[in-house]
Amino acid sequence: MAKRKPLIAGNWKMYKTGPQAAELASGLKSLVSDMMGVDIMVAPPFTGLGIVAEILKGSIIHLGGQDLFWEVEGAYTGEISAPMLKASGCTYVIIGHSERRQYFGETNATVNRKIRAALLEGLIPVVCIGESEAERESNQTFSVVQKQLEEGLAGLTSDEVKKLTIAYEPVWAIGTGKTATTDQAQEVHEFIRARMDTAYGSSVANVARILYGGSVKPENTSDLMAMADIDGALVGGASLDVNSFSAIVSLSIDAATDKA
Numbered sequence: 001m002a003k004r005k006p007l008i009a010g011n012w013k014m015y016k017t018g019p020q021a022a023e024l025a026s027g028l029k030s031l032v033s034d035m036m037g038v039d040i041m042v043a044p045p046f047t048g049l050g051i052v053a054e055i056l057k058g059s060i061i062h063l064g065g066q067d068l069f070w071e072v073e074g075a076y077t078g079e080i081s082a083p084m085l086k087a088s089g090c091t092y093v094i095i096g097h098s099e100r101r102q103y104f105g106e107t108n109a110t111v112n113r114k115i116r117a118a119l120l121e122g123l124i125p126v127v128c129i130g131e132s133e134a135e136r137e138s139n140q141t142f143s144v145v146q147k148q149l150e151e152g153l154a155g156l157t158s159d160e161v162k163k164l165t166i167a168y169e170p171v172w173a174i175g176t177g178k179t180a181t182t183d184q185a186q187e188v189h190e191f192i193r194a195r196m197d198t199a200y201g202s203s204v205a206n207v208a209r210i211l212y213g214g215s216v217k218p219e220n221t222s223d224l225m226a227m228a229d230i231d232g233a234l235v236g237g238a239s240l241d242v243n244s245f246s247a248i249v250s251l252s253i254d255a256a257t258d259k260a
Ligand code: 13P
Pocket: 011, 097, 169, 173, 174, 175, 176, 177, 213, 214, 215, 216, 234, 235, 236, 237, 238
């Protein structure tokens, strides 16, 4: 099995004003400064990107956008483009988060356009997929995830797919305190990797980083990260607190060491 360096990413969603984001970023920067063997990313709201980028200069923490629009520039009021994220210091961008799909009409087709725009600018897309509670209850988890992958990644080459990070976030586990069991998460991660193997070959599937997201907290990190196909976490609520986020980072490093 290829050794994949874990990524722990904090999605701050619509929390933290600029000054609050600055405070959180400063706290994190000092707490994780000596943590090695893991990639760390935080995605503040757009209004916090500038100040957080300034604070994270010289730190090991990467910066990400929470979304982007696929055009480079133009009359698109309220939107942010890939070059704008890049110029703000981002190296990652979250795409297709279930909250974007649920509240803002994001579809697999828009996800596809956004992935292409991000890749053109050299940003690493963190592509979110996952089933709703109703879909899980009606045994559609695998078909939903497969469709999101097939349509979201449609037309991309193996070399492009190799650059992506996938985040499996079961919608019913987001912000609810209900985490998928380690077996539930692992079985979907394994399925995603198998689909990628079929579609793009083992050289892509073996290196593809697949994150789990949905109520990740220090208490469940070690068990989740010990699973063979879970390569990190996309953390919401627990990323808003310096102590819990840095604990998740630290526990993930231990789990990755044990797995190696
Ligand atoms: P919570 O960790 O708050 O459940 O959010 C997960 C998530 O949506 C990360 O993108």
